[in-house]
Structures are given as C-alpha cells and as structure tokens.
Amino acid sequence: MQHYVITGGAGFIGSNLADFYLSKANRVTILDNFSRPGSERNLAWLESRHGSRLKVVRADIRAADQVLAETIGSADVVFHLAAQVAVTTSVTDPRHDFEVNALGTFNVLEAARQAPSKPTMLYSSTNKVYGKMADLGIIEQNGRYAYQSAAEGIGEDRPLDPYSPYGCSKCTGDQYVLDYARIYDMKTIVFRQSCIYGPRQFGMEDQGWLAWFSIRAQQGKPVSIFGDGKQVRDVLYVQDLVAAYDAAVSHIETTSGKAYNIGGGPQNTLSLLELVKILNPRFGCTLDCKFEDWRPGDQPVFVSNIAKAKADFGWQPSVGVEQGIVQLTDWIKANEGLFEPRELNALAGAGVRS
Numbered sequence: 267m268q269h270y271v272i273t274g275g276a277g278f279i280g281s282n283l284a285d286f287y288l289s290k291a292n293r294v295t296i297l298d299n300f301s302r303p304g305s306e307r308n309l310a311w312l313e314s315r316h317g318s319r320l321k322v323v324r325a326d327i328r329a330a331d332q333v334l335a336e337t338i339g340s341a342d343v344v345f346h347l348a349a350q351v352a353v354t355t356s357v358t359d360p361r362h363d364f365e366v367n368a369l370g371t372f373n374v375l376e377a378a379r380q381a382p383s384k385p386t387m388l389y390s391s392t393n394k395v396y397g398k399m400a401d402l403g404i405i406e407q408n409g410r411y412a413y414q415s416a417a418e419g420i421g422e423d424r425p426l427d428p429y430s431p432y433g434c435s436k437c438t439g440d441q442y443v444l445d446y447a448r449i450y451d452m453k454t455i456v457f458r459q460s461c462i463y464g465p466r467q468f469g470m471e472d473q474g475w476l477a478w479f480s481i482r483a484q485q486g487k488p489v490s491i492f493g494d495g496k497q498v499r500d501v502l503y504v505q506d507l508v509a510a511y512d513a514a515v516s517h518i519e520t521t522s523g524k525a526y527n528i529g530g531g532p533q534n535t536l537s538l539l540e541l542v543k544i545l546n547p548r549f550g551c552t553l554d555c556k557f558e559d560w561r562p563g564d565q566p567v568f569v570s571n572i573a574k575a576k577a578d579f580g581w582q583p584s585v586g587v588e589q590g591i592v593q594l595t596d597w598i599k600a601n602e603g604l605f606e607p608r609e610l611n612a613l614a615g616a617g618v619r620s
C-alpha cells in the first residue's frame with residue numbers, strides 16, 4: 267500500500283486528489299493549516315467518505331519542525347500543494363506570500379530530502395512563472411484574445427519571467443524542486459498549472475474565477491470583471507489534473523527533474539465573457555458584471571502547450587469545457603448552503619484556531 271502525503275490536502279485540488287487515492291485503498295495523510303475558507307468543508311466531505319482511513323495533520327508549512335519531518339518521513343509520494351494562492355493578496359502582503367510559498371516549499375522539500383522513505387515529490391507550480399509575455403503578439407478574434415502565433419500554446423522552454431510576488435514565490439519553489447533532482451538525485455516533478463476548476467472549489471474573487479462566477483450566479487449576486495472580459499485561459503477539469511498527477515508519478519523514471527505545463531491546452535480555452543454566456547442559461551439568470559481596471563500582472567491570454575506531458579506520460583485532458591462546467595455547476599446547485607459567506611468565514615476561523 268502506497269503512502270501519499272498531500273500538503274494543502276483540504277484545499278480544492280488536494281481534497282480531490284486525496285479522494286482519488288483513498289478510493290483506491292491507499293494510505294493518505296493530508297497536512298493543512300485550514301486557512302482557506304471552505305477547507306473544513308472539504309475535510310468533512312473526505313471524512314464522510316473515508317472515515318478514519320484519512321490521516322489529518324493540522325500544521326503550517328512555514329514551520330520546519332518535527333511535525334513536518336514525521337509527516338513526510340514515511341511518505342512514498344509527497345504532493346506539495348499548500349500555498350498562498352492569490353496574486354492579489356501576494357501584492358498586499360508579499361512577506362506572507364514569500365513565507366508560505368518560497369520558505370514553506372523549501373521546508374517541505376528539505377523534509378522530503380531527509381525522509382528515510384526517499385519519497386517522490388510533485389510540486390504544484392503555476393503558469394505565472396512565465397509572467398506577462400509582453401513580446402508575444404496578441405490579437406482579438408471573435409470577441410476574445412488570442413496569440414498571433416503560438417497556436418499550440420506556451421511550452422516549457424519559455425523563459426521564466428515572473429510578474430507579481432506570487433509569480434516570484436512560486437517560481438522560487440519551482441526552481442528549488444527541480445534543482446533538488448539534480449543536486450541531491452531526488453525524484454521530483456514540477457507541474458506549471460493553468461486554471462483548474464471543478465467540484466470542491468470554493469472560488470473567491472481573488473482566485474478560482476470559474477467557481478466564483480458560478481457561485482455568484484447561483485446566489486444572484488454581481489461579479490467584478492477586471493479588464494474587458496476577453497481574457498482567455500486554457501482550463502482544466504480537476505479530475506483530469508488528478509489523472510495527470512498520478513500518471514506523472516507512475517512514470518517517474520522519465521518525469522523526474524522535469525517541469526510540465528499542465529492545463530486544458532488549445533482544445534479547452536475559455537474567456538470570462540464566454541463563461542458568463544454559459545452560466546446565464548445554466549442558472550436562469552443574467553449575471554450582473556461590473557467592469558474594473560486590469561489587475562497587475564494579468565495575462566490577456568494564457569494557453570499551455572501540453573505536448574510534453576502527452577509525450578512523457580501519455581496524458582491529455584478528457585473532460586471538455588462545457589461538460590466540466592456542467593459538472594461544476596451541478597455540484598454548486600446541489601450544495602447551495604456551503605457558500606454562505608458567514609458560514610465560510612466561521613469555518614475559516616475554526617480552522618485557524620487549531
């Protein structure tokens with residue numbers, strides 16, 4: 267039986283990943299400080315499905331302590347997902363962002379390096395490590411932005427040029443994780459993820475726009491669009507990401523020491539305005555959109571070239587955008603009570619307490 271340790275395991279991606287491995291009768295430990303609103307809800311869901319088979323460690327990755335060492339010490343695979351996840355809050359509090367994303371990743375990596383079990387470690391990085399890519403020509407086509415060239419999307423050979431404290435702190439972790447494969451012969455993988463969406467995502471205005479817009483549509487409340495809404499992202503359904511994690515780890519002889527751009531790819535792209543068009547009939551509403559200034563560092567387009575992942579571990583997305591949005595919005599409709607702000611805040615408070 268494999269032992270999977272998932273930092274940030276009560277978050278959106280982490281809880282889906284934990285559910286995947288627990289459903290296959292593996293040993294799973296999640297380590298989380300429950301700072302993300304909704305994380306207690308995700309834990310309750312995991313416990314309702316898997317009971318005491320799930321091991322939970324309430325801890326903060328900013329502390330390089332015995333708890334971290336012991337949790338990771340017996341792992342076969344460490345998925346390092348815990349993070350300060352929003353660009354906006356990285357701008358308002360760059361020190362916190364640095365401590366969680368750069369120092370916290372270093373702490374997890376060091377614990378993995380020193381672990382007697384010699385685990386594989388996969389790190390969730392971000393497409394924000396490539397920055398604004400202002401040299402790429404952008405055109406407007408059919409009411410959305412597109413690359414003038416680069417039809418296959420952005421490959422891993424794109425120079426790193428992070429823009430925003432979040433981009434810098436995630437990029438620091440990204441580079442350390444890759445270097446530990448070279449310097450210490452560790453088995454490490456970096457996923458530079460584009461927009462991920464799906465059930466268990468407690469989207470907020472700052473992060474997780476697909477879920478955020480969907481939750482607001484369900485509640486009949488307005489949303490702010492920063493920019494003109496023609497921004498395009500490749501979007502990836504969370505089960506496809508989980509499949510990619512599993513496939514990359516299973517092909518560690520090929521994937522170790524490498525970075526992969528992981529997203530929906532050129533076949534699965536979406537603009538903000540297109541999302542609104544899909545949501546209106548889904549919720550029988552007209553989402554009230556307020557347009558505001560562009561956010562710093564926002565890319566008009568990001569589309570991942572996912573060819574390297576396909577070549578190295580045979581992965582490609584299987585859930586199309588429309589189908590994925592149906593599945594996300596079905597979950598939101600079925601769980602209306604989960605998204606009350608008061609409840610989420612109370613839950614976040616409960617998490618920080620322990």
Ligand SMILES: NC(=O)c1ccc[n+]([C@@H]2O[C@H](COP(=O)([O-])OP(=O)(O)OC[C@H]3O[C@@H](n4cnc5c(N)ncnc54)[C@H](O)[C@@H]3O)[C@@H](O)[C@H]2O)c1
Nearest residue numbers: 274276277278279299300301302326327348349390459462
């Ligand atoms: N969701 C996306 O679209 C996306 C895109 C690119 C990269 N990523 C990366 O994927 C990872 C997971 O993202 P997510 O969307 O599931 O986010 P999330 O906020 O739902 O999950 C992150 C989890 O980390 C926990 N956490 C935060 N600070 C911590 C700390 N100091 N110690 C311990 N736990 C802490 C939170 O409580 C939360 O449960 C992150 O590293 C993020 O940067 C996500």
